[in-house]
Amino acid sequence: xxxxxxxxxxxxxxxxxxxxxxxxxxxxxxxxxxxxxxxxxxxxxxxxxxxxxxxxxxxxxxxxxxxxxxxxxxxxxxxxxxxxxxxxxxxxxxxxxxxxxxxxxxxxxxxxxxxxxxxxxxxxxxxxxxxxxxxxxxxxxxxxxxxxxxxxxxxxxxxxxxxxxxxxxxxxxxxxxxxxxxxxxxxxxxxxxxxxxxxxxxxxxxxxxxxxxxxxxxxxxxxxxxxxxxxxxxxxxxxxxxxxxxxxxxxxxxxxxxxxxxxxxxxxxxxxxxxxxxx
Ligand code: 2HA
Ligand code: ZN
Numbered sequence: 704x705x706x707x708x709x710x711x712x713x714x715x716x717x718x719x720x721x722x723x724x725x726x727x728x729x730x731x732x733x734x735x736x737x738x739x740x741x742x743x744x745x746x747x748x749x750x751x752x753x754x755x756x757x758x759x760x761x762x763x764x765x766x767x768x769x770x771x772x773x774x775x776x777x778x779x780x781x782x783x784x785x786x787x788x789x790x791x792x793x794x795x796x797x798x799x800x801x802x803x804x805x806x807x808x809x810x811x812x813x814x815x816x817x818x819x820x821x822x823x824x825x826x827x828x829x830x831x832x833x834x835x836x837x838x839x840x841x842x843x844x845x846x847x848x849x850x851x852x853x854x855x856x857x858x859x860x861x862x863x864x865x866x867x868x869x870x871x872x873x874x875x876x877x878x879x880x881x882x883x884x885x886x887x888x889x890x891x892x893x894x895x896x897x898x899x900x901x902x903x904x905x906x907x908x909x910x911x912x913x914x915x916x917x918x919x920x921x922x923x924x925x926x927x928x929x930x931x932x933x934x935x936x937x938x939x940x941x942x943x944x945x946x947x948x949x950x951x952x953x954x955x956x957x958x959x960x961x962x963x964x965x966x967x968x969x970x971x972x973x974x975x976x977x978x979x980x981x982x
Pocket of ligand 2: 843844845890915
């Protein structure tokens with residue numbers, strides 16, 4: 704089947720349009736990658752250029768050997784993807800060693816995969832292992848309110864998780880494993896990729912201080928939904944802080960009750976006492 708008619712491509716384009724409209728992807732900000740299923744690869748195989756030459760990823764992702772990824776392009780604008788997919792996104796294949804990739808479709812006119820390819824692939828690698836192959840999407844967005852909070856809250860995943868859980872009752876159900884936080888680092892390289900992947904062992908969302916957020920999930924919809932939920936919660940927190948701060952909130956025992964009814968496990972490390980608890 705024509706690659707542009709494939710469902711995964713249509714879903715990918717819809718998510719990029721939605722994310723642009725959310726205001727998370729100014730200029731060339733942010734990047735998204737999707738690990739194709741074997742069936743999808745089989746359906747498009749005749750349109751893939753396997754003759755392309757391999758280039759180093761910059762990190763090793765052994766368990767992604769021979770996997771195919773739909774990736775956004777380096778320097779490309781997310782808002783332009785729906786207008787011209789084959790120039791702005793491409794499909795890359797990882798080699799047998801997990802150290803190199805080649806472009807097998809798209810990224811026309813000598814475009815390159817996203818500058819954050821090391822962070823994406825290392826996070827895919829961790830998630831493929833941790834979820835037995837269930838997770839297929841990594842989405843990096845410059846979500847405005849999440850970024851704003853990294854100038855105000857301590858750069859501590861326990862604090863971000865708890866504060867964002869408190870801002871909307873659905874949050875502990877949507878991200879029961881909490882959120883990791885990486886201190887400010889130079890983007891685009893192996894170091895930030897390693898720090899991000901380490902936190903992906905435990906969380907489906909990792910915030911990059913003063914930069915943005917990385918989310919992982921099984922489908923494009925779920926990844927977008929996770930990011931949207933976190934960003935909405937961050938927006939509420941920004942408003943609450945701007946109005947002078949919390950006067951009342953959801954308490955640790957409320958979260959414990961929620962966990963029972965919604966059948967999620969909430970780590971007690973997030974349910975610490977705060978000044979407001981007994982207010
Ligand atoms: O593509 O978002 O982190 C630009 C970025 C780098
Ligand atoms: Zn970025």
